[in-house]
Amino acid sequence: MTLIKIRKIMSGIILILFILLFVGPEKLSVGLSDILLPFQFVPALVQTITQPEALFIAGLIFIVLITLIFGRVYCSFLCPLGTLQDLLIAGSRRLGLQPKHSFSKPHNSLRYTLLALTFVAILIGSLSLVSLIDPYSLTGRISAHFLQPLIIQTYNLGIMALKPFDLYWYPKQTAFVPLSVLAVTAGFFLLILYLAATRGRLYCNTVCPVGTFLGLLSRVSIFQFTLNQKACSECVRCENVCKAGCIDPQNASIDMSRCIGCFNCLNACSQSTISYQRRQRQTNIDNWSPARRGFIIGGVAAFAAGLLAFNANIRAFLGANSARANPPVTPPGSLNTTRFTQTCTACSLCVSVCPTQVLTPTFMDFGVSGLLQPKMNYEKSFCDYECNVCCKVCPTGALMPLSLDEKKLTQIGEAELLKDICVVFVDHNNCGACGEVCPTHAIRFVDKENILYPEIDKQYCIGCGACQLACPTVPRSIVVHTNAVHKKAEKYPYNLAPPRVTPRPSGGQVITPEKAVEQKKPPNKDFPF
């Protein structure tokens, strides 16, 4: 089996697993997220910085190590966006759009500047740039915003067709994605489609910060591709198959910083002029000069941006807190708004797995520093009390892996009842839509002449938004305001609620009422009518 075959099989499997991660059922997604995501560079990096966890640290070390040994094989084997581009490239080759690849000069200033800016942005506390161009997050958004809706709508059409035959399946719903976010995702998707179809892996070698960073490591990797100038007939077969456009047969050089480790050239070379072997000392340093200029430009840009980072006005402009007078509610596990906006790379994985579709990716709701990050959208849905899937799948630590019990007591926001528009207070008619759905009994009803007036016990409220969604008035008479810093809610004291549940003398245990009744008295044979 050739290396190319291994690469195709492995990357193919990983791409399929990624698609399942974003479109598959909840349990599968949770399982896959544990296996796949520690081995994605940006999630592993952000997770390691914010919420060090053994698996993610190991993943990061693994990626760095394989790059230092084998070069940028990550880009050809592990990166789902890379595989997606490879498929597009293969397709466009079949269609004749791009019969051969050719050597191109590196866009050093652009790629190093982007890399530097990305780092600076992270230092200031904004992941916006990473979110936009990181290959994992891009793959996530493309899957969650386009592929998943497509699959779900097809499924729904299918089950509609089965209904006349008395075969019923549960319909599925798709997450709401605002037009502005769709436009951004579509824009990047089209850019990648275009670049892959016409220019090979140009995206990976110009825009992608992961590619550029791993390229720096790959320059000094132990194994390198080398072109033996003496034996080369300059048939350019290797150049024609190089998706990265990094082989220059005329000068007998291979730019290892841009080589994505696809091994196509090894097979193409009829005379075994190209070899993949341990780096020889003399070959490395000379090739530095063109790159160095770009690197310096990038460095200067980073320095300038770094100076700006300490400018208070810029911080305020970028900062999430200035985004709005009423900032959006952040998902459980995010702890506080600032931390959330500084750790979420907007991959939309939580959006795609949320069973109630309450998570909505936003365009600028969190300010410029939090582009595309998701919020709890209580006008569309509510947060299911018995669910913590978003916390389980988040790969960057933006959502901490809260246990279900912790999540049930995490107050992400607080409901406010607007009595001046609530129908019960205005019309003196029973409504109670809010109390009916409140999972924590934070909404109780006060009986005045058989009309039940809602009141909120805020200490029990966890801000799940069920009441806001249920409220029938326009505008809503009950709304959830965000907690900029999440709080702990009080546990509802069921034992204090009207009688019947009796504590066992020995401990805090509660007798099941069924038994209690049976033990106490013989069955009553009277009817109250």
Added chain:
Amino acid sequence: MADTRKFNRREVISKGLSLGLIAGGAVILGKPDFLLAKEKPVGIPDLVAVKNGEPDGMFKKAIELMGGMEQFIKKGQTVVVKPNIGFPRVPEVGATTNPLLIKTIIESCYTAGAKRVYVFDNVVTPTSGNAKNCYKLSGIEDAAKAARGIIVPVDDFSYREVTIPGGKKLKTADVHSLILDCDVFINAPVLKHHSSAHLSIAMKNLMGIVKNRMEYHLTGLDQCIADFCLYRKPDLNIVDAYRVLMSQGPAGPSNPQSANIQMKKTLLMSKDIVAVDAAAARIFGKEPEDIGYIKIAHTQKTGNMNLKELKIVTYAM
């Protein structure tokens, strides 16, 4: 449509019971029309109440006292059984209808000759994940399937708008097409506490067949609940008061250990939805006239909440 069906059923019942009389005594009396025009056939009680049994046993006894399922279902008819599956709760919480009861009802429908028996409810917060949870957790999906019942998940496309004749606040409703198209509609609610309607029983359960339930909340819950019965009353109401949620309704706590339950072990059955709600209110410990929608429905002549005026058959096991 509903009227036609009611006529058919009444006709059958009347025929069965009256044929002999008509042929024999009634002809001699010379007044056969009198028997056919009578409101209720002889011997069928207005309301049946059974207690101290298990859900399946109590149902079997009650339907026997009611004259058998054949009174309600003819061979080849389609039936809808509408339990309360509004919340993702296990049966022990008492927020949903007892699954064993639902299973027994479906079996009884098929024994009576039903062609198909559908089971469905419009869950309170209908997101895809939640609806599935409600059906599964309540145990009703498995119970219904075990009895060959057809479980129908809710979607947005199955509703048709109908006009409510004489509705004071509820003028139109989007009703699930299964209810509109079925031959027999059996309402199988659970008796439980309700935070904003005091109690949820049979009439309240009918909110689960309409899509525009928020209109009820907006314009007045009690009036709308009563108004809907002006359009369509179920052919039979079977109230599950086996395990009664006494507070924190309608959802109850997710943990059954925290649920304030009373084992009333009672089952009520009636064609009169107001009467059955009134009796259930008493079982709960409340007076029917204190429950807004029961009082309104009584005044709107949907049924009779004065239990003393009714022929009630009780049976304690």
